[in-house]
Amino acid sequence: YMVIEHIWSHGDKLYKLAEKYYEDKNFFWMIGLYNKKPTDAHYQYGDIVKIPVDYLQLYRDMVK
Numbered sequence: 163y164m165v166i167e168h169i170w171s172h173g174d175k176l177y178k179l180a181e182k183y184y185e186d187k188n189f190f191w192m193i194g195l196y197n198k199k200p201t202d203a204h205y206q207y208g209d210i211v212k213i214p215v216d217y218l219q220l221y222r223d224m225v226k
Contacts, residue, residue, distance in 0.1 A: 163196075163220055165212040170205045183213045192217055195224075 168179060176190035194200040196214050205211065214220045 164215040166215060168211045168213055170209040170211055171207060174205070174211075175202050179211065179213060184217055189217055189221075192220060192224075196220065 166183060168174075168183075176194050177187040179193055180190040181187040191200070193211065193213055194204075197212055199205055199209075
């Protein structure tokens with residue numbers, strides 16, 4: 163999957179990243195699952211978070 167790399171910084175939350183990149187905060191869990199870090203508490207400042215660009219295709223592949 164093509165990804166955008168985001169550096170985790172002050173104020174970041176998975177739902178905010180989902181809102182920013184997907185325009186839908188409800189897909190926060192997909193970012194966490196893709197990075198194998200399911201909650202905000204798993205991230206530290208400076209961590210690289212990979213945001214799958216085609217999140218709908220990723221979702222389709224996950225539910226097969």
